[in-house]
Amino acid sequence: MRRHCRAIARTPAHEQTKRGREDVLTRAIGLFIFLAAWEAIGRSGLWGESFPALTTIVQAFGTEGQRNLLGRSLMRTAESAAFGLLLGAIAALLLAASGNLWPRLRQGFDSLATGIYAIPIITFGPVFILVAGPDSTPMVLSALSAYFPIYVALDSGLRFAPPAQRDLASVLGAARTRAFVRVEFPAALPAFVDGLRLGAPGAVLGAVLGEWFGAPRGLGVLIISSLQNVRIPQLWAAALLCVVCSLVAYTALSMLHTFVQRRYAW
Amino acid sequence: MNDTAGAPIAGPRQAGAAAYAKVSGIGKTFALPKKQSVRALENINFDLARGELVAVVGPSGCGKSTLLRIMAGLETPDEGDVRIGDDTPAALTAQHRLGVAFQDHALLPWLTVAGNIGLPYRLAGLNADPDRIAKLAQMVGLSEFLHATPRQLSGGMRQRVSIARAIVLEPALLLLDEPFGALDLVTRRTLNQEMQSLWASLGTTTLLITHSVDEAVQLADRVLVMAARPGRIHAEFGIALPRPRDRALTGSLPFLNLVQKVSASLDDASALSGNRQDAGA
Numbered sequence: 001m002r003r004h005c006r007a008i009a010r011t012p013a014h015e016q017t018k019r020g021r022e023d024v025l026t027r028a029i030g031l032f033i034f035l036a037a038w039e040a041i042g043r044s045g046l047w048g049e050s051f052p053a054l055t056t057i058v059q060a061f062g063t064e065g066q067r068n069l070l071g072r073s074l075m076r077t078a079e080s081a082a083f084g085l086l087l088g089a090i091a092a093l094l095l096a097a098s099g100n101l102w103p104r105l106r107q108g109f110d111s112l113a114t115g116i117y118a119i120p121i122i123t124f125g126p127v128f129i130l131v132a133g134p135d136s137t138p139m140v141l142s143a144l145s146a147y148f149p150i151y152v153a154l155d156s157g158l159r160f161a162p163p164a165q166r167d168l169a170s171v172l173g174a175a176r177t178r179a180f181v182r183v184e185f186p187a188a189l190p191a192f193v194d195g196l197r198l199g200a201p202g203a204v205l206g207a208v209l210g211e212w213f214g215a216p217r218g219l220g221v222l223i224i225s226s227l228q229n230v231r232i233p234q235l236w237a238a239a240l241l242c243v244v245c246s247l248v249a250y251t252a253l254s255m256l257h258t259f260v261q262r263r264y265a266w
Numbered sequence: 267m268n269d270t271a272g273a274p275i276a277g278p279r280q281a282g283a284a285a286y287a288k289v290s291g292i293g294k295t296f297a298l299p300k301k302q303s304v305r306a307l308e309n310i311n312f313d314l315a316r317g318e319l320v321a322v323v324g325p326s327g328c329g330k331s332t333l334l335r336i337m338a339g340l341e342t343p344d345e346g347d348v349r350i351g352d353d354t355p356a357a358l359t360a361q362h363r364l365g366v367a368f369q370d371h372a373l374l375p376w377l378t379v380a381g382n383i384g385l386p387y388r389l390a391g392l393n394a395d396p397d398r399i400a401k402l403a404q405m406v407g408l409s410e411f412l413h414a415t416p417r418q419l420s421g422g423m424r425q426r427v428s429i430a431r432a433i434v435l436e437p438a439l440l441l442l443d444e445p446f447g448a449l450d451l452v453t454r455r456t457l458n459q460e461m462q463s464l465w466a467s468l469g470t471t472t473l474l475i476t477h478s479v480d481e482a483v484q485l486a487d488r489v490l491v492m493a494a495r496p497g498r499i500h501a502e503f504g505i506a507l508p509r510p511r512d513r514a515l516t517g518s519l520p521f522l523n524l525v526q527k528v529s530a531s532l533d534d535a536s537a538l539s540g541n542r543q544d545a546g547a
Contacts, residue, residue, distance in 0.1 A: 173361065173362040
């Protein structure tokens with residue numbers, strides 16, 4: 001019998017490597033164009049003194065003291081954003097899982113998720129300063145900024161899972177929670193990680209916003225302080241670090257998505 | 267219409283034996299938009315003896331898959347009922363005693379072959395039996411692929427895994443919804459040959475939905491021909507050919523005569539369905 005069996009060859013390794021190199025090259029070209037345009041606009045003074053050239057911003061990292069200040073702020077914001085993303089992911093998972101396990105309540109969970117996300121996030125700031133304290137507010141606002149894309153992606157992944165897989169679990173007599181854990185959630189895992197990827201920049205912005213409401217440190221605090229003291233290069237250095245933080249998270253989660261997609265999807 | 271041909275049935279199935287699974291007066295109507303509806307099944311009656319393999323053929327849209335879904339407990343009939351032994355499909359499902367294989371193999375890509383075959387254990391909350399999984403993998407010719415993932419397998423190999431998974435918990439009723447429908451002709455013929463010996467050794471009561479008359483006649487103890495609009499049993503053929511039905515037998519005159527008779531009946535059913543559609547238009 002086995003002689004009739006033929007293992008299907010996957011995409012050849014050298015083609016995958018070639019495609020990977022092309023992706024890196026395309027990303028590098030895009031980044032180069034972005035940075036070159038920034039430098040040109042800054043140097044030309046087209047957008048005034050409030051928009052310095054990149055080389056001027058880099059000078060903000062010139063002294064050790066400035067580097068330490070920016071580094072500590074970055075670490076604090078990254079920490080808040082990472083925990084915020086995790087918290088947002090847990091909230092999104094609970095909402096989507098509840099809607100999946102109790103389909104009659106799905107529309108209710110959907111409206112709840114959309115309604116909360118539609119409230120301007122800045123209005124939550126004073127509330128969480130009182131409820132969670134200034135240290136935790138960046139994390140909470142980060143979670144509020146991140147959960148919605150994760151929820152939408154996961155809910156979509158669960159709804160549009162292959163019907164045959166759902167039928168199979170049903171015919172085999174699996175309890176709903178067991179079918180969710182063993183079949184439905186793993187099948188929706190690529191969509192979930194896709195949501196995490198989309199939620200990561202939002203998590204960073206939410207953390208920065210949360211830091212404006214009296215957090216002791218972080219890039220948000222540094223941005224406010226730079227604005228008040230008209231330290232334009234430092235302001236943009238902090239902003240640049242926000243971008244770097246988002247890009248690193250996005251890229252790391254994109255790599256995770258590629259891995260999960262290969263393992264969990266056809 | 268009833269018909270039989272060839273020598274007495276060999277193997278574990280005994281035609282004419284007492285009914286084990288019984289489908290009685292099944293009817294099903296689906297609602298359509300704008301308050302319209304379509305009658306999918308009308309007064310379907312048939313039974314399966316213990317260990318019997320019954321194939322259902324019919325034109326597209328005749329309700330074959332709806333019938334299978336009702337027997338699997340995935341759809342509820344508007345009229346009639348299904349009994350497997352003393353149980354309803356829902357009760358059998360709750361006892362993890364129904365096996366099913368779809369045209370879409372529905373393998374989980376993140377599990378290995380062994381993991382996929384053993385999935386029913388996990389879904390039932392039972393401890394997997396590695397010996398049984400290994401034995402079934404051997405029976406379907408995949409013992410060397412236990413640690414491979416489905417993505418590394420060909421279409422025929424995936425369907426073998428799907429069938430092994432369907433029978434791992436020794437189901438009381440096995441439902442096969444065109445399991446070889448997406449395969450090329452050569453692979454399909456090979457699998458038909460191999461699956462005969464598998465069923466002969468297991469003796470599982472089986473309902474096979476298929477588009478292929480050849481496949482139905484080769485594998486089944488009885489063939490039901492369905493007509494469409496509404497879906498109903500148009501004819502029934504007993505297949506009293508000796509087993510195993512190897513390539514020599516599938517080239518023999520009795521086999522070809524039976525295929526011709528079933529095909530003619532299928533043509534009648536299709537024409538009848540077409541006429542009803544014309545009349546309704």
